[in-house]
Amino acid sequence: MKDWAAIAKASGLDIPAKDLSRASQALNGLDEVFRPLAAGLTPDMEPAATFSADQEQA
Amino acid sequence: MTIREAAESLRRRQISAVELTTAALSRIERSNPTLRAFITVTAERALQQARQADSELAAGKDRGPLHGIPAAVKDLFFTRGVLTTGGSPIYRNFVPDEDAFAVARLQAAGAVMLGKLNMHELAYGITSANPHFGAVANPWNARHSPGGSSGGSGAAVAAGLVYAALGTDTGGSIRIPASFCGTVGLKPTYGRVSRRGVLPLSWSLDHVGPLASSVRDAGLVLNAIAGHDPADASSSRRPVVDFVPDDDCPVRGLRIGFPRNFFFERLESDVELCVRGAIARLEFLGAEVKPVTLPDISALNAVGRMILLCEASAVLEPHLKDRGQFGPDVLALLDQGRLLPATDYIHAQRLRKQMQREFARIWSSVDCLVAPTTPNTAPRIGDATVKLGGIEEDVRLATTRLVRSINLLGLPALSIPCGLSGGGLPVGLQIIGPPFEEALILRVGAALEDGGVGIPPSPMM
Numbered sequence: 001m002k003d004w005a006a007i008a009k010a011s012g013l014d015i016p017a018k019d020l021s022r023a024s025q026a027l028n029g030l031d032e033v034f035r036p037l038a039a040g041l042t043p044d045m046e047p048a049a050t051f052s053a054d055q056e057q058a
Numbered sequence: 059m060t061i062r063e064a065a066e067s068l069r070r071r072q073i074s075a076v077e078l079t080t081a082a083l084s085r086i087e088r089s090n091p092t093l094r095a096f097i098t099v100t101a102e103r104a105l106q107q108a109r110q111a112d113s114e115l116a117a118g119k120d121r122g123p124l125h126g127i128p129a130a131v132k133d134l135f136f137t138r139g140v141l142t143t144g145g146s147p148i149y150r151n152f153v154p155d156e157d158a159f160a161v162a163r164l165q166a167a168g169a170v171m172l173g174k175l176n177m178h179e180l181a182y183g184i185t186s187a188n189p190h191f192g193a194v195a196n197p198w199n200a201r202h203s204p205g206g207s208s209g210g211s212g213a214a215v216a217a218g219l220v221y222a223a224l225g226t227d228t229g230g231s232i233r234i235p236a237s238f239c240g241t242v243g244l245k246p247t248y249g250r251v252s253r254r255g256v257l258p259l260s261w262s263l264d265h266v267g268p269l270a271s272s273v274r275d276a277g278l279v280l281n282a283i284a285g286h287d288p289a290d291a292s293s294s295r296r297p298v299v300d301f302v303p304d305d306d307c308p309v310r311g312l313r314i315g316f317p318r319n320f321f322f323e324r325l326e327s328d329v330e331l332c333v334r335g336a337i338a339r340l341e342f343l344g345a346e347v348k349p350v351t352l353p354d355i356s357a358l359n360a361v362g363r364m365i366l367l368c369e370a371s372a373v374l375e376p377h378l379k380d381r382g383q384f385g386p387d388v389l390a391l392l393d394q395g396r397l398l399p400a401t402d403y404i405h406a407q408r409l410r411k412q413m414q415r416e417f418a419r420i421w422s423s424v425d426c427l428v429a430p431t432t433p434n435t436a437p438r439i440g441d442a443t444v445k446l447g448g449i450e451e452d453v454r455l456a457t458t459r460l461v462r463s464i465n466l467l468g469l470p471a472l473s474i475p476c477g478l479s480g481g482g483l484p485v486g487l488q489i490i491g492p493p494f495e496e497a498l499i500l501r502v503g504a505a506l507e508d509g510g511v512g513i514p515p516s517p518m519m
Contacts, residue, residue, distance in 0.1 A: 004397050015393050023393040030367075030394075033360040038405040047407035048414070050262060050291050 001028050061221045061275040065123045068115065075115075075126030079108035079170050082128040086172065086219050089518055092200055094192035095213040097133045098141050099173040104128065107170045114168070123278050124222075125168030131224040132208050133174035134181055135161050136255035144257045145177040145188050145207075146384075148377050158255025159290070160224055160266050160283040167282040172220055175210030181226055181259045182370060182388045183207055184234050184457045185439070189385040193439050196239060197518040198483055202436040205238035205457070207231040211269045212239035217518040222270040222279045226256060228263045229366060230432075230461030233473040236269055237486025238436035240475040240513050242503065243269045244276045247494045248468030249294035251280075252287030260369035262292075262407070263362065263465045273474060273503040277302035280496060296494050303497075303504035310344030312502065315424035320355040321460055324447030325433045332477030332485040333430045336511045340428065340502070343509050350424055353416045358463035361413065364398065364406040365466070371395025387454075410466055417467055421492045426499055431473040431486030432457050464490055472499045474506060475513045484513055 004024040008015050015023065059067075067073045083101050090096050111126035131137065134144045136154035143149045157165065165171065176194045178186045186209025187193035194209040196202040197217040204213040208225025212235025215223050225232040227245040236243025244267045251266040258264055268279035280301045287293040316322075316337055322330065341347045371392050378396075381389060420427070433456060434444050443450050444457075464471045469490055476487040487506070491499040506512075 007397055007399075011396070013393075013396055015396075019390065019393055022390055023397060026390070027394055027397060030360060030363055033356065034364055034402070034406070037357055037361065037409055038402070041405060041408050041412070045408045045412050047404050048262070048411045049407065 060272045061127050061278055068126050075108040075111035079104050079128050089217050093195050093213050094176055095194055095210040097174050097176050097191050100140055104170050104172045111168055121168030124282055127169050127221050128172050129169040129222045130172045130175050130220045131161055132177050132211050134257040137161055145179045147190055148383055159252035159287050163283045175214055177210055178207035179385050179388050181207040184454050187439055196436050197516040201438055203439050205235035208235050212241055215241045215269045215271055216516045222268055222275055225269050227265045228259045229465055230458045232267050233431050233461050234457055236473040237431035240484030241269050242273050242276045243473045245471050246496050247470045249292050251283050252290040252293050254287055254290045258373050260366045263366055273500055273507050274302050277500045299497050301497050301500055303501045307501045307504045309502055309505045312345045313424045314340055314345045314347050315350035315427045317429055318349045318351045321429035328479035329430050329485050333487055336476040336487045337428055339509050339511050343505055355463050358413055358466050361406045361409045362462045362466040367395035368398050368403040414467055427490040429488050430460055431488040435479045435483035470496045470499055472503050474503045476511050478513050
């Protein structure tokens with residue numbers, strides 16, 4: 001599990017301890033499902049970005 | 059009365075737009091203290107628009123089926139000269155100087171705009187228990203939630219305050235209130251309707267769509283608001299077709315899949331009963347109904363949550379200096395999003411593409427999918443958890459369980475009422491199609507409606 005309190009401190013986020021504890025609990029649950037999925041990605045899989053040079057020029 | 063019926067009455071001069079609007083305003087005055095569906099009612103403006111609609115029709119200028127029809131929009135659509143709060147004190151004084159693309163389209167089609175509808179704060183939640191503008195109540199039972207985040211839109215349509223409403227759907231926010239309030243709700247394909255002039259929650263997941271009292275009415279509204287907008291980078295150039303199903307819309311021979319996995323797990327028993335009844339009706343109507351195994355939906359949901367958390371926190375970060383402006387549930391989600399690293403967001407967008415490819419394979423074996431919209435009927439206002447299949451679940455996670463993945467995939471999905479629970483609350487059936495196949499899922503929905511699947515009007519109608 002990640003140390004969300006340390007991440008908050010390192011990012012300079014001013015989140016009260018009680019709120020941080022609640023956020024950590026939810027994020028741990030999400031991370032448990034998400035981490036193995038992310039670990040299975042191969043480098044050829046690009047993100048679903050919406051940027052389009054054509055659109056920018058339009 | 060449906061939009062089609064009202065439109066026919068208007069053209070036969072049996073009723074005027076002013077009369078339709080006056081009646082709607084009276085119903086709002088009577089019901090809104092209980093429902094809290096509207097944040098702002100624009101009565102004078104509506105009557106002015108209605109008078110204009112009548113004059114135009116008398117002069118032979120007919121803008122089409124929405125001409126003179128009372129409607130309203132969720133309070134995150136920009137409306138020129140009208141307060142647009144997003145259900146939050148952050149925007150307490152925000153009066154846009156232009157209309158959202160979809161609002162402008164509705165008005166160009168002649169719709170009479172009655173005002174701005176209450177919603178979950180900043181569209182970031184599913185209860186519409188708004189701490190700043192009051193908890194929206196469900197017209198079927200005012201002690202119950204209408205769902206959200208477009209809760210005012212669902213309640214207003216179900217109570218007959220408007221003929222149609224616009225909502226937005228980032229993780230189910232059109233389909234959930236449609237399911238809980240017993241209305242039709244359509245989340246079109248991502249890119250089908252412009253997001254321009256809509257307060258964003260999550261740029262890559264937000265969708266604009268209609269809520270209405272019939273499938274054909276939802277199609278009429280989609281006809282008005284769909285189309286390319288060069289000012290929205292995600293707006294599609296796909297041609298717009300007529301989305302309104304014909305009077306005779308057969309489903310014979312259509313291959314309709316129902317998921318073997320995930321979608322029928324941990325449902326309220328009445329939800330399962332009603333949904334299976336609707337599926338049996340499709341079979342009776344001649345559709346080829348068959349079970350299908352879908353990719354891992356819980357993985358799709360996790361990826362969808364990751365993207366939403368990151369994008370929403372990026373949208374709202376400038377306002378987080380004053381934490382007191384947010385309700386506790388929204389603040390909790392914003393804190394979560396700020397803690398996530400950029401790499402996770404990028405991984406999530408990569409997984410999204412991978413999952414899109416995997417899911418697309420399903421369309422070689424079926425034309426569309428049917429499933430419950432929500433595993434539960436409307437919970438009571440204030441309930442933080444629901445118990446499903448013996449497991450106590452967070453109400454937000456439970457309620458979004460069957461809808462969130464569809465936002466990630468950008469697919470069109472329709473929710474129609476398919477029955478009432480023993481407690482007298484509506485049950486929603488979800489029809490999911492391949493990209494840009496709104497006409498197909500509306501056809502299936504209309505066939506079910508014509509085939510007798512539906513519910514009576516709400517007690518507040």
